[in-house]
Amino acid sequence: MYIHEHKAWSNFTWDQERVTRLLADTRHFQGRLLGRMETLGFSVREEATLQSMTLDVLKTSEIEGLVLDVEQVRSSIARRLGIDIGISPHVARNVEGIVEVMMDAVGNYNAPLTSERLFGWHAALFPTGRSGMRPITVGAWRGRSSGPMQVVSGPVGREKVHFEAPDHGKLEAEMGRFIRWFNDSQEMDLILKSSLAHFWFITLHPFDDGNGRIARAISDLLVAKSEQSSQRFYSMSAQIQKERNAYYQILEKCQKGTPEINLWIEWFLGCLRRAVESSEETLEAILNKARFWKHHNGKTFNKRQSRMINRLLNGFEGKLTSSKWAKIQKCSQDTALRDINNLLKWKILEKEHAGGRSTSYVIRPTEKENPWY
Numbered sequence: 001m002y003i004h005e006h007k008a009w010s011n012f013t014w015d016q017e018r019v020t021r022l023l024a025d026t027r028h029f030q031g032r033l034l035g036r037m038e039t040l041g042f043s044v045r046e047e048a049t050l051q052s053m054t055l056d057v058l059k060t061s062e063i064e065g066l067v068l069d070v071e072q073v074r075s076s077i078a079r080r081l082g083i084d085i086g087i088s089p090h091v092a093r094n095v096e097g098i099v100e101v102m103m104d105a106v107g108n109y110n111a112p113l114t115s116e117r118l119f120g121w122h123a124a125l126f127p128t129g130r131s132g133m134r135p136i137t138v139g140a141w142r143g144r145s146s147g148p149m150q151v152v153s154g155p156v157g158r159e160k161v162h163f164e165a166p167d168h169g170k171l172e173a174e175m176g177r178f179i180r181w182f183n184d185s186q187e188m189d190l191i192l193k194s195s196l197a198h199f200w201f202i203t204l205h206p207f208d209d210g211n212g213r214i215a216r217a218i219s220d221l222l223v224a225k226s227e228q229s230s231q232r233f234y235s236m237s238a239q240i241q242k243e244r245n246a247y248y249q250i251l252e253k254c255q256k257g258t259p260e261i262n263l264w265i266e267w268f269l270g271c272l273r274r275a276v277e278s279s280e281e282t283l284e285a286i287l288n289k290a291r292f293w294k295h296h297n298g299k300t301f302n303k304r305q306s307r308m309i310n311r312l313l314n315g316f317e318g319k320l321t322s323s324k325w326a327k328i329q330k331c332s333q334d335t336a337l338r339d340i341n342n343l344l345k346w347k348i349l350e351k352e353h354a355g356g357r358s359t360s361y362v363i364r365p366t367e368k369e370n371p372w373y
Contacts, residue, residue: 003255004166004203010177012196013260022269023189029276030191030227037233037283045231046083047286051314052232053077053106055282057098060216060237063244068095070317077103086307097124098213105217106232109225113182113218115175118206121217125210136208141171149205151255153248162248163255165205175206182218190226194219195268199261202251216240223272234279239271242278247271289313292363299346304329305339309348312363319352319360 003009037045054074061068075088076099101121111117119139126138137143146168152159166174178200198219205211216237224230240247246267254264292313301309308325318324326336340361343349349361 001256002163003257003259003261004174006259009259010181010200011259012199014262014265018262019192019265019269022266023192026191026269026273026276029273033233033276033279034227034229037231040287041290044286044290045233046081047289048233048283049231050074050078050081050083051282051286052235052279053102056220056232056235056237057095057102058238059235059241060102060213061098063216063237063241063247064212068098073099074314085310086303093127094125097127100124101213101217102220105221106224107230109221109230113179113221115179118214121214122207122210125213131209138208141175141206142168142208144168146208151202151205151211151251153244160248162252163203165203171204171206174204178204190222191269191272192265194222194226195265197222198268199251199254199264203255233283234275235282236272236275239275239278243271243274285313285315296348299348302339304331304335305343308339309343309363319358320362321358321360323358 037048054070054077057073057077058068058070069089069092071089072091072095075085076091076096078085079088080099080103101124104117104121123139126136129135129138137146142149149165149168151162151165153162154160178197181200182197198215201215201218202211207214219236220232223236224232250264250267254261289310292309304325308320308329311328312320322333322336322340325331325340326333329336329339331339340349344351344361347364350364352360352362
């Protein structure tokens, strides 16, 4: 018997005393991070938002087995935030779609959730009307043609069925009830509400595809509302991706239980706390970037050098060689070598010690002034 087959199934219950303690713990970590960020300049907070939202979009897609191009995602978000990152690549429609959904969720957290807004998110995720090669119903609840909606994970051919969602005929009424509850201003901690909304929406699985990404967008909306800020400094989706197996195991266990969902709420709050804790690594990279530009303030770099330095500071994938420099910056090999040699002379770059057929280069570490710049 699935949870949605219980009478009044969405009247969820939990151990109030234990959940209150966990909420206080999570709020403590959240508040400590936000307090630290307030002490930093606007440009650092803006860069942190760009990094965190890029990570969020990449990881919410990876949970569903979709690997997006990091530079396309970063470029799309930077453009919407008004941040100049230099030359921008062509951005695919599916990348623009998921970025649009996530930006609308956290940027318009005070706007009511409606079926039209959800349909718009769904249409943005599937601009071609297909999920892979398969045609799907876009911008509407799943219908009779979809058949039973089984929630699965794993590679094609080896999928694991976690539970079966309610019949399509119940969706209009069930989603109406969910949306009314979501927009209700009843007194409830918004982090707790984020947990319940995620679970409720996943249980209904109202669309042919994209339900996980939309559930996480709904969660992020409520977390942003709890902070009264569209700036993001950590990624819940990145943490869920790290704990993906536990995510599906707990969802499955709670779907086959009663409306008492302590296990889910406890895991969700712990995951959010761990997401906040994990942000230290991302923020350290951002602060390292700020320290770098402060330390080298006054030096004159050409556009190619500035762009490549920023790419290295943002976490360059693979090894940087002169041939990669030339390809990325669309210049000759000789020009690339001149750019690199100048940076070596100024002690901006240094050669990697690891051997290999091609010489590769990394940013020379900048001495820290203090842990929070």
